């Protein structure tokens with residue numbers, strides 16, 4: 021496999037080399053050679069979860085290409101991707117001239133993120149390409165909730181909300197910022213840390229995620245403007261181990277608050293996290309205290325902090341800066357809680373009621389100030405910021 | 415002793431729990447109950463007493479001794495009202511510039527419907543935030559299990575000490591093995607990897623002092639009591655703003 025991938029990584033970019041990504045069979049499932057995601061396929065070509073076009077063994081219809089349906093975020097799930105019924109996909113794309121024609125191979129493959137195998141073969145180039153950004157463009161995607169095919173443009177136009185069923189997709193840290201900010205300048209972009217406890221497998225995992233996402237860790241920090249009001253911001257990224265908090269995440273968030281204290285700015289925090297990053301052990305736990313201390317100091321300086329809790333906000337992050345804000349916004353439908361639902365079900369040995377720990381439940385129990393729909397997030401944030409901004413009210 | 419042996423030891427039956435420490439170290443302890451919001455959580459006990467004559471607020475996560483007692487104290491797994499009671503008592507201590515001593519021993523905060531409904535996350539978050547900015551000396555001693563956020567809620571102190579065979583960890587080794595390796599049999603490996611023993615914690619700077627256990631005899635309590643008294647006497651001379659700033663630096667370094 022590695023040899024095939026290395027060939028694909030060579031100078032000859034194009035359809036043929038791209039096709040040599042291939043598919044591995046795992047029982048009755050097909051595994052994407054590029055990202056390791058699994059999918060079922062009935063036709064000769066399939067598409068990996070990462071957006072790569074794949075050629076099945078024994079291809080019968082070499083003129084057909086299928087486009088990946090799953091979000092690149094499935095990488096964060098360690099390759100145990102959701103299985104996509106290729107049947108549904110093929111039914112849509114087979115013979116569809118429009119989709120076929122829109123598919124720009126050159127652009128597609130030059131922007132493609134590198135995977136772990138390639139990285140080890142050809143580290144420099146993979147790194148460079150990962151830094152250029154990017155997740156490949158996808159033409160059509162499948163909604164994780166309703167299973168319907170949605171054009172990628174449609175998803176984008178609806179802020180990552182499925183136009184067919186209203187399902188809120190996870191969106192990455194930068195997409196979240198650009199959705200709400202008119203202007204954004206990144207800070208602390210070079211912040212990164214290694215495997216502090218020499219935890220087995222963690223170094224490799226970090227390297228893989230860095231290559232796949234082009235991010236150093238699970239949070240993006242900076243400052244910018246919402247509705248003309250300047251504020252500091254941090255935004256967490258689900259693609260990086262579901263936004264788990266290790267040293268880098270904690271450090272960047274603490275630095276964001278310290279920067280805001282120095283510049284006398286409010287902080288808007290987009291929270292998304294499964295909790296502490298266990299591979300960093302006690303250092304990860306200490307990030308809860310470190311970030312809390314920074315939030316407290318910022319608050320004592322008389323400055324505003326708004327947290328936006330998105331799906332999911334649980335564990336150590338929920339039990340620290342997520343719930344320490346002056347104003348806590350819960351994004352519609354988000355899962356928010358201390359323990360994850362599965363852990364609770366195991367502890368109490370009963371099934372949890374529908375809607376338990378969802379944003380609506382959190383508001384009803386008195387722990388969120390308001391629920392905001394994604395499409396209204398920017399407007400609501402700018403209104404709240406304006407109400408706290410001295411100049412805006414002078 | 416392997417890390418896993420220490421994990422087992424930290425949970426061993428018959429190991430002294432918080433009440434034992436209070437009995438042996440705190441003179442004339444008066445227990446104060448309730449969070450004034452919802453209930454009195456028996457997993458966290460608190461009150462005021464004296465150490466070497468000095469009034470001290472003492473808060474302990476109590477696991478219970480025999481089975482009936484363990485059930486009454488919910489096995490040391492606190493609900494939100496436990497953390498809110500702790501914060502209330504700390505604020506009262508701050509008002510009178512009385513030192514706060516915490517004994518920490520929990521596998522973690524309770525995971526259940528009521529705990530979630532009453533805001534377990536918010537309760538722990540605010541306990542950390544309020545404790546870390548408290549304008550009075552604070553000391554936490556981990557005396558068994560220092561389990562995750564539930565322990566950290568009472569460990570945002572000037573210093574954190576740990577007894578020899580106690581642990582302090584972001585997740586239980588069982589949880590780590592099953593989540594990371596999908597193999598609950600690898601608990602011993604996870605115990606090793608998590609670096610949760612007193613020796614590891616000292617070298618990582620997560621605790622300031624390892625307290626030798628000496629079989630938990632009379633001498634052990636006498637020595638610990640003396641060390642605590644010396645520590646608080648020293649801290650009482652530090653101006654409040656400096657205490658808070660030092661605490662900020664203590665946690666900022668991680």
Ligand SMILES: [Zn+2]
Nearest residue numbers: 163166182185
């Ligand atoms: Zn949908």
